[in-house]
């Protein structure tokens with residue numbers, strides 16, 4: 001594996017999913033698992049998935065790195081080619097697994113067959129990594145035809161698998177999402193979407209299955225978690241961000257679609273409340289939630305110093321929220337924005353990516369939470385539509401469009417709550433709801449300032465303007481020196 005780690009040290013920093021560290025990667029192979037080839041494949045030597053810890057960052061992230069070793073003819077520099085790997089033979093090449101059909105085919109087979117996989121054994125004679133495929137009851141996959149990696153800005157790697165039925169006709173395709181950074185514990189993307197799909201909800205894609213594993217943790221014990229999740233892939237659909245952006249650009253009325261999204265969101269919340277654990281909040285839960293918001297504000301101040309001057313206004317919004325009556329805590333989406341919603345013909349709005357905010361610890365993302373976090377996320381997203389168009393135009397545009405979309409979304413959400421009856425409201429007044437929503441919207445905008453400062457600095461003005469708007473802070477009018485001088489001269 002030494003050659004492999006040398007190649008990976010150069011290759012991983014160029015990958016979108018690599019979170020980076022101080023200087024060169026310091027990679028440690030903590031284990032691996034091997035997949036059985038699922039078809040005849042003459043040049044194929046090995047399908048292996050390396051679990052690699054990178055000590056150049058603390059705490060050291062653990063990456064899942066699927067690799068294929070195969071013989072190639074001549075000098076290839078194809079997509080997915082990592083480098084030559086002489087220890088496996090003269091013609092052997094190391095290939096990024098997701099770009100090689102052999103890996104995707106074997107992974108789909110592992111899930112469909114409810115099979116297990118493992119790799120090298122440790123000092124105790126036991127495999128260091130054990131992997132389990134688990135299909136959704138009743139899920140059926142066709143014959144594998146070919147696969148491709150989904151392009152785009154992704155923190156994970158998704159593989160689209162084309163399949164066919166026994167007559168050779170196209171069958172429902174799958175999207176297999178490989179989690180690149182592994183965490184001990186349930187991945188909410190898997191548990192929440194599987195639970196929703198099991199109820200027959202149309203607001204998530206049908207689940208095909210999952211891959212989970214046990215691996216050695218950094219303390220000499222064992223960790224367990226999810227490695228991959230497979231769902232039905234909707235071909236040729238657009239996400240709500242694109243649909244909304246186009247509508248805003250063209251000045252089209254988006255309110256019916258926003259209202260329907262409000263309904264869908266409330267229905268997903270209602271289902272999660274029914275099938276996943278809930279908690280009645282005590283004052284200590286409320287205080288903890290608002291303390292976390294405040295802590296986030298402090299982190300944001302370190303990234304975006306201009307936020308420091310709004311401390312007293314921020315404190316007041318959180319204090320008002322902590323005096324309100326809060327709803328039942330329940331599982332929610334956790335990082336809801338328009339890019340996480342697909343417009344699927346004959347199905348309506350379909351929600352994706354229930355992983356929660358990538359910057360929050362996994363145990364917090366797995367705990368029952370406040371549904372207003374999701375509502376606030378979507379409200380912020382409509383503001384981002386207007387904000388991103390304004391950045392292009394150089395002046396404020398689509399503000400009325402965003403205000404109308406926000407109002408319609410909220411109306412759709414509340415209508416659905418009313419349908420559910422008084423119980424869902426737990427005696428909360430409109431004022432309670434408003435105070436809580438204001439706190440979560442502010443908290444989301446503050447989260448976004450950190451996110452944009454770190455990953456997309458040119459968009460930072462969007463959430464900074466939102467923080468000011470939510471706090472009711474007016475920009476000081478620009479002083480027009482010439483006009484002032486004229487007035488003085490008169």
Ligand SMILES: Nc1ncnc2c1ncn2[C@@H]1O[C@H](COP(=O)(O)OP(=O)(O)O)[C@@H](O)[C@H]1O
Pocket residue numbers: 150153154155156157158175177205231232233234235237239339340342352353355
């Ligand atoms: N079931 C699906 N059908 C069609 N497209 C999908 C599906 N699942 C994901 N996508 C597309 O893949 C993108 C990334 O998926 P997502 O789950 O958000 O991954 P990530 O956590 O890496 O951002 C989505 O924005 C969407 O465009």
Ligand SMILES: O=P(O)(O)O[C@H]1O[C@H](CO)[C@@H](O[C@H]2O[C@H](CO)[C@@H](O)[C@H](O)[C@H]2O)[C@H](O)[C@H]1O
Pocket residue numbers: 155241335337338339353356357358377380381382384448451
């Ligand atoms: O989709 P991810 O889970 O990676 O979410 C992260 O990235 C999002 C950006 O892609 C970011 O969302 C912010 O920008 C969106 C427009 O690109 C906007 O619709 C969202 O409202 C806004 O929050 C998200 O916050 C971040 O966690």
